[in-house]
Amino acid sequence: MYKTKTISIAFKQHNHNACWGNAMQAAQEYCDKHKLKFTPARRKVLELLLSEHRALGAYKILDLLREAGFKSQPPVAYRALEFLVENGFAHKIERLNAFVACTLHGTEHSPTFMICRQCENVAETYSPASNLNLSESAEASGFKIEQTIIEARGVCNSCAKTEIL
Amino acid sequence: MYKTKTISIAFKQHNHNACWGNAMQAAQEYCDKHKLKFTPARRKVLELLLSEHRALGAYKILDLLREAGFKSQPPVAYRALEFLVENGFAHKIERLNAFVACTLHGTEHSPTFMICRQCENVAETYSPASNLNLSESAEASGFKIEQTIIEARGVCNSCAKTEIL
DNA sequence: TATTATTACGTTATAATATTGCAATAGGAG
DNA sequence: CTCCTATTGCAATATTATAACGTAATAATA
Numbered sequence: 569m570y571k572t573k574t575i576s577i578a579f580k581q582h583n584h585n586a587c588w589g590n591a592m593q594a595a596q597e598y599c600d601k602h603k604l605k606f607t608p609a610r611r612k613v614l615e616l617l618l619s620e621h622r623a624l625g626a627y628k629i630l631d632l633l634r635e636a637g638f639k640s641q642p643p644v645a646y647r648a649l650e651f652l653v654e655n656g657f658a659h660k661i662e663r664l665n666a667f668v669a670c671t672l673h674g675t676e677h678s679p680t681f682m683i684c685r686q687c688e689n690v691a692e693t694y695s696p697a698s699n700l701n702l703s704e705s706a707e708a709s710g711f712k713i714e715q716t717i718i719e720a721r722g723v724c725n726s727c728a729k730t731e732i733l
Numbered sequence: 734m735y736k737t738k739t740i741s742i743a744f745k746q747h748n749h750n751a752c753w754g755n756a757m758q759a760a761q762e763y764c765d766k767h768k769l770k771f772t773p774a775r776r777k778v779l780e781l782l783l784s785e786h787r788a789l790g791a792y793k794i795l796d797l798l799r800e801a802g803f804k805s806q807p808p809v810a811y812r813a814l815e816f817l818v819e820n821g822f823a824h825k826i827e828r829l830n831a832f833v834a835c836t837l838h839g840t841e842h843s844p845t846f847m848i849c850r851q852c853e854n855v856a857e858t859y860s861p862a863s864n865l866n867l868s869e870s871a872e873a874s875g876f877k878i879e880q881t882i883i884e885a886r887g888v889c890n891s892c893a894k895t896e897i898l
Numbered sequence: 899t900a901t902t903a904t905t906a907c908g909t910t911a912t913a914a915t916a917t918t919g920c921a922a923t924a925g926g927a928g
Numbered sequence: 929c930t931c932c933t934a935t936t937g938c939a940a941t942a943t944t945a946t947a948a949c950g951t952a953a954t955a956a957t958a
Contacts, residue, residue: 579876639909641909682878684876695866695867697870710889712890713885715886716885723877724877768926772935790914811917
């Protein structure tokens with residue numbers, strides 16, 4: 569499952585083994601440092617999310633947990649996801665009612681997601697300019713932004729190339 | 734139900750009767766012009782959405798439809814909502830799994846929503862700058878945006894004033 | 899170590915949101 | 929009128945998410 573050396577992430581080629589390993593290690597270190605319990609279920613869910621750069625629904629995760637020998641009632645998945653999201657290891661993609669592993673952990677961020685409608689990969693980007701812009705115009709019109717969700721749907725370059733026009 | 738002369742919209746005072754009436758009339762005219770069937774259920778759902786500047790869930794709408802003597806199976810609401818969204822009369826707020834009437838109909842737009850966590854009003858704004866920004870940076874990183882969802886959660890000024898600090 | 903508080907887990911049940919499929923019907927185009 | 933298509937009625941079901949509550953594990957304090 570984790571053998572592929574290089575797949576598309578954020579629509580770029582990269583060494584996914586390294587990507588996966590670094591993220592898991594960073595999560596472990598962060599949990600150690602902050603006295604968070606990186607329990608088997610939480611770890612497994614993060615591993616699953618990291619296995620591809622796609623969003624997985626809670627019930628898909630539940631299936632995969634079951635296959636891996638974990639208990640499989642909905643709360644098992646939702647609790648693990650809640651932990652991962654709260655601590656910045658994963659994000660919920662509202663449009664898809666699904667979850668992706670965070671690829672920018674550690675940096676305080678307000679991410680923008682690019683969702684390819686064809687390959688369904690999800691890339692996380694950090695766009696300070698857009699966020700600042702938004703905050704300023706909101707402020708001007710009498711609204712104080714506390715959190716922003718930005719999700720873009722479209723096609724990545726490699727999928728665009730294969731499209732029938 | 735529609736008697737209040739002036740309520741908060743987009744966190745601004747306005748004549749809501751006029752707001753409501755204009756929107757309904759514009760919808761009617763648009764449907765006439767484009768040969769769209771503005772059926773009783775569709776009309777009623779738009780009326781409900783326009784009654785306040787808040788997002789209503791599909792099942793809330795269903796309750797209100799029932800009260801108004803309509804049939805009340807889920808597809809009744811979902812079909813009407815689908816029609817309204819497709820034709821730009823309403824938008825789905827993904828964060829809330831709920832729907833709001835569009836306040837910028839006619840203008841081709843990619844809206845940004847400001848959701849007050851206290852009064853729950855939802856304001857729709859048009860932010861060409863942010864969208865352009867986003868498109869450009871996406872383009873640069875090899876992604877072609879087709880649709881963008883921007884939803885900000887926060888507090889409006891009048892709610893902020895009443896908050897205990 | 900014993901006691902208490904807190905956090906996480908196991909389990910059952912149910913709530914909330916959304917869709918599918920198919921038959922019946924209404925309205926417009928020819 | 930007749931055909932065609934869009935819409936509606938209806939039943940069932942799929943998908944996503946949470947509530948409630950007892951037990952087990954861990955941490956904090958005495």
